[in-house]
Amino acid sequence: MDETRTSEATPRTTVERRSDREVVVTRWFDAPARLVFKAWSTPELFQRWWVPQSMGMTLYACEMDVCTGGTYRLNFGEGMDFFGRYLEVTPPSRIVWTNEEGGDDASVTTVTFEEHDGRTLLVMSELYPTKEALDAAGGAEEATHETFSQLDELLATLR
Amino acid sequence: MVQYSDTRLDAPFAALADGTRRGVLQRLGRAECSITELAEQFDMTLTGMRKHVGVLEQAGLVTTRKIGRVRYCRVGIRRLDEVQAWIDSYHQLWDARFRELDAVIESMQLKEKRDGRDTYE
Numbered sequence: 001m002d003e004t005r006t007s008e009a010t011p012r013t014t015v016e017r018r019s020d021r022e023v024v025v026t027r028w029f030d031a032p033a034r035l036v037f038k039a040w041s042t043p044e045l046f047q048r049w050w051v052p053q054s055m056g057m058t059l060y061a062c063e064m065d066v067c068t069g070g071t072y073r074l075n076f077g078e079g080m081d082f083f084g085r086y087l088e089v090t091p092p093s094r095i096v097w098t099n100e101e102g103g104d105d106a107s108v109t110t111v112t113f114e115e116h117d118g119r120t121l122l123v124m125s126e127l128y129p130t131k132e133a134l135d136a137a138g139g140a141e142e143a144t145h146e147t148f149s150q151l152d153e154l155l156a157t158l159r
Numbered sequence: 160m161v162q163y164s165d166t167r168l169d170a171p172f173a174a175l176a177d178g179t180r181r182g183v184l185q186r187l188g189r190a191e192c193s194i195t196e197l198a199e200q201f202d203m204t205l206t207g208m209r210k211h212v213g214v215l216e217q218a219g220l221v222t223t224r225k226i227g228r229v230r231y232c233r234v235g236i237r238r239l240d241e242v243q244a245w246i247d248s249y250h251q252l253w254d255a256r257f258r259e260l261d262a263v264i265e266s267m268q269l270k271e272k273r274d275g276r277d278t279y280e
Binding site (some may be wrong): 013015017019020023025027029030031035036038039045048049050052053054055122124131132135 | 169246254255271
């Protein structure tokens with residue numbers, strides 16, 4: 001952590017599986033926490049970054065009531081909805097929400113924004129109820145599946 | 160998908176949750192090594208190291224072979240690649256999102272410069 005805290009460090013995304021149920025992502029942003037928080041909690045701004053082109057998806061509707069106890073719903077068309085509830089919203093430092101589209105496999109995401117000398121360290125933790133749920137998530141589910149299939153094929157040729 | 164990941168990834172992630180076992184994997188990444196040597200290097204009893212190697216072996220992260228009376232261990236490439244693939248795909252998504260977020264924040268900062276600091280208060 002100390003290494004990345006030096007102000008000249010490039011804003012690199014790190015991903016770490018802390019346990020078989022938890023994955024933690026960190027990233028520095030060259031902006032005060034209030035702006036990073038705002039970009040995360042304002043629907044018009046959120047929509048502009050949440051679905052990068054490489055995801056190959058379109059966000060059709062985005063309803064977010066970003067306050068403790070509020071709900072959100074993201075619609076990607078054809079009945080594909082991601083939804084849940086904000087368990088805690090503390091501007092500009094912390095948002096905790098549930099991801100309930102998976103039914104019983106609902107995960108809880110906690111994102112914190114820590115400001116240091118005008119820059120912000122974002123730490124996001126996703127805690128899944130079971131390791132199966134986490135394994136299934138794999139960031140972009142299809143991509144993982146694809147990668148694994150390709151890997152299987154490659155490894156088969158190496159045997 | 161759940162089934163698929165379940166059977167193939169549980170054991171490796173459980174195995175990697177332990178610091179010593181991650182150390183052993185790193186060590187084996189450099190060269191094949193006997194359990195006795197590993198026990199010495201990690202300042203551990205032979206029995207303790209056997210257990211760790213057993214967990215890694217079951218997870219498919221390490222393979223062992225016996226030559227004479229000595230059991231040698233090496234990295235089992237396949238599972239490690241799968242674990243890495245999971246992390247890579249997760250990383251890819253979030254890195255792409257955060258690069259977009261950088262752009263959004265930059266435009267917010269420009270707007271504040273133009274319209275005054277309280278634009279996003």
